[in-house]
Amino acid sequence: MLFSLLLMSLFVASLNSGSNGNCYYVGNGSEAVLVDAGISCRETERRMARLNLSLKTVKAIFISHEHSDHIKGVTVLSKKYNLPVYITETTARFGRLNIDRSLARTFAADETISINSLSVTPFAKHHDAGDPHSFVVEGNGVIVGVFTDIGNVCDKLTMHFKGCHAAFLEANYDADMLENGRYPIHLKRRIRGGKGHLSNHEALELFNTHRPAHMSHLFLAHLSAENNNPELVNELFSAHAGDVQVVVASRYRETEVFHIRRHDEMIHEPVPLMHSRQASLF
Ligand SMILES: [Zn+2]
Ligand SMILES: [Zn+2]
Numbered sequence: 001m002l003f004s005l006l007l008m009s010l011f012v013a014s015l016n017s018g019s020n021g022n023c024y025y026v027g028n029g030s031e032a033v034l035v036d037a038g039i040s041c042r043e044t045e046r047r048m049a050r051l052n053l054s055l056k057t058v059k060a061i062f063i064s065h066e067h068s069d070h071i072k073g074v075t076v077l078s079k080k081y082n083l084p085v086y087i088t089e090t091t092a093r094f095g096r097l098n099i100d101r102s103l104a105r106t107f108a109a110d111e112t113i114s115i116n117s118l119s120v121t122p123f124a125k126h127h128d129a130g131d132p133h134s135f136v137v138e139g140n141g142v143i144v145g146v147f148t149d150i151g152n153v154c155d156k157l158t159m160h161f162k163g164c165h166a167a168f169l170e171a172n173y174d175a176d177m178l179e180n181g182r183y184p185i186h187l188k189r190r191i192r193g194g195k196g197h198l199s200n201h202e203a204l205e206l207f208n209t210h211r212p213a214h215m216s217h218l219f220l221a222h223l224s225a226e227n228n229n230p231e232l233v234n235e236l237f238s239a240h241a242g243d244v245q246v247v248v249a250s251r252y253r254e255t256e257v258f259h260i261r262r263h264d265e266m267i268h269e270p271v272p273l274m275h276s277r278q279a280s281l282f
Contacts, residue, residue, distance in 0.1 A: 009261045010142040012166060015039060015047045017221045018251025021069050024168055025053060026137040026144050031116045032057045035135050035146040036064055037074035044073055047254040055081055060115045063087040065129035066095030078103050090131035109133060123160060126151040128195040136160050142260050148222040151195040153206050162210050166217035166260040172197035173227035181227050200236055208240055217258055220248045
C-alpha cells in the first residue's frame with residue numbers, strides 16, 4: 001500500500017524562502033533535488049534534520065541565478081556531500097562561485113535533465129541576473145514548479161504553471177506597500193520593473209487564470225519582509241483557492257513536508273493521505 005502511494009507522489013518543502021535565502025526540496029522518498037542553496041550548509045542540515053529529511057537522498061543541486069540568497073550555501077554543501085551542482089557557466093561566473101570542477105554541471109533551457117528517476121527541466125525567466133532560470137521537477141507523474149525571482153509572467157512560465165500539481169510561486173510584494181514604503185525610488189522601480197519580482201496581484205492573476213484542475217498545493221514564496229505581509233497574502237490567495245491548499249513559505253523557518261499526489265489517482269484510490277511528518281522514508 002505504502003509502495004503504491006510513493007509510486008505516484010512527491011514530497012516537497014521550503015527550507016527557507018525570501019531575500020535572505022532560498023532552498024526548496026523536491027523528492028520521491030528515496031531521491032531528491034534541491035533548487036537553490038541560499039542558506040548556509042549548517043542551516044540546511046539543521047532544517048532538513050528537523051523535517052526528518054536525509055541529505056543522503058539529495059542527488060543534485062540546481063541553481064536558478066547568482067543572487068546571494070540563492071547561492072550562499074552551495075559551495076560548502078556540494079563539497080561536503082559530494083553533490084553535483086547544475087548551474088550555467090554565466091551564473092557561476094557572475095556569482096564568482098568556486099565549485100569543485102568535478103561537481104559542476106551545466107544545463108540548457110528547455111532541456112530536461114534526469115537525476116535518477118527525477119526529471120528537471122530548466123526554462124528561462126525575466127530577472128535582473130546573468131542567466132536566470134526557473135525549474136520544474138517531475139517524478140512519479142507529479143510535477144512541481146519552483147518559480148521565484150520573476151519580473152513578469154512570460155508564456156513559458158504560464159505553460160509550465162499549467163502543468164503543475166504543486167508550485168512555489170513568488171508573491172514578492174503588495175503594490176501599495178511598495179509604493180508607500182520607505183524604499184528609494186530606484187529600488188521600487190527595480191522591484192516592479194520587468195526584471196524584478198512578481199507582486200501579489202500578478203501572482204494571483206496567474207493562479208486564477210491558469211491553474212490546472214489537478215493542482216493541489218500553491219506555495220507562496222519569496223515574500224518581501226518590508227513590502228508584504230504573510231497574513232495578507234494568505235487571505236488574498238485563500239479567497240480564490242477552492243480545493244487548492246495555499247501555504248505561505250516563511251523567510252524565517254522551514255515549512256513542513258508536503259505530500260503531493262496525483263489527483264486522478266486519488267479519486268480511485270481509497271488510501272488515506274499519509275501525514276508527511278510520519279513518513280520516515282526520506
Ligand atoms: Zn531571490
Ligand atoms: Zn534574484
